[in-house]
Amino acid sequence: MAILEYYAFEAGAHSTDDAKHNYRILARKSFRDFIYQSCGYDPANAVPSLWQPFHDRASLLHNTVPEGYFGIFHAIHDLFITLGQNGIHTDQSFVPDISVGMAWSKHWLSISGDELYGARIKYDHDYPSCYAQAKSNPQEPWAYPEMALGAFKKWFREDYIRGGKLTGYLSLQVKKKDLPAPFANAALTALGLSANAPQIEQRKRIA
Structure with a gap:
């Protein structure tokens, strides 16, 4: 995650749109997983x-x-x-x-x-x-x-x-x-x- 963040936002000329896109996808997934875990919800199993x-x-x-x-x-x-x-x-x-x-x-x-x-x-x-x-x-x-x-x-x-x-x-x-x-x-x-x-x-x- 840290490496992807570097190439997305901090690598200057080496920063790529693909890296930014992939970072945002991963960030959203991490946040969603955090919410699911906090609520006791398992998306793979509809019943907690x-x-x-x-x-x-x-x-x-x-x-x-x-x-x-x-x-x-x-x-x-x-x-x-x-x-x-x-x-x-x-x-x-x-x-x-x-x-x-x-x-x-x-x-x-x-x-x-x-x-x-x-x-x-x-x-x-x-x-x-x-x-x-x-x-x-x-x-x-x-x-x-x-x-x-x-x-x-x-x-x-x-x-x-x-x-x-x-x-x-x-x-x-x-x-x-x-x-x-x-x-x-x-x-x-x-x-x-x-x-x-x-x-x-x-x-x-x-x-």
Whole structure:
């Protein structure tokens, strides 16, 4: 690059138009590569590596929920995207839809959801091979009647996220050492919860 720059601009009579042209092309490419690297974008791979686990799950689960029903993973995709846009990406160590599904199932039973909205059903749910959970494929989570989707969205927003269940889930993952505390706290910040929730701290090892 330095040699090309010399012949393009500093070689006086030896400077050539071809050298200037080639230098500008290389300079633009270097700047473009710098921007791509800063953004985590790989032009040879349309899906950045940090987004790949979520992308693989979304692709694998496309159209797997029976018509007329919704699955938890699909219903909370905005959570995955919000976290990812803030640099907090999901993988096999951070699968919030499991926690959400368990909490919603408990709530469903408490309100007699089958009587209110119709019976929930099981469906096949596979994890991508890059997930440890794939060893027990297929999973059989619940799918819920679409009539209950509005109620789920409200419960998810008011009860799970703002009501403390998400904070509890993250705290448990940190306690189990599945997640680092800074990751958990960054998730709370991304969702606007840090002001009302205590900072999650990593347990110190006792010597």
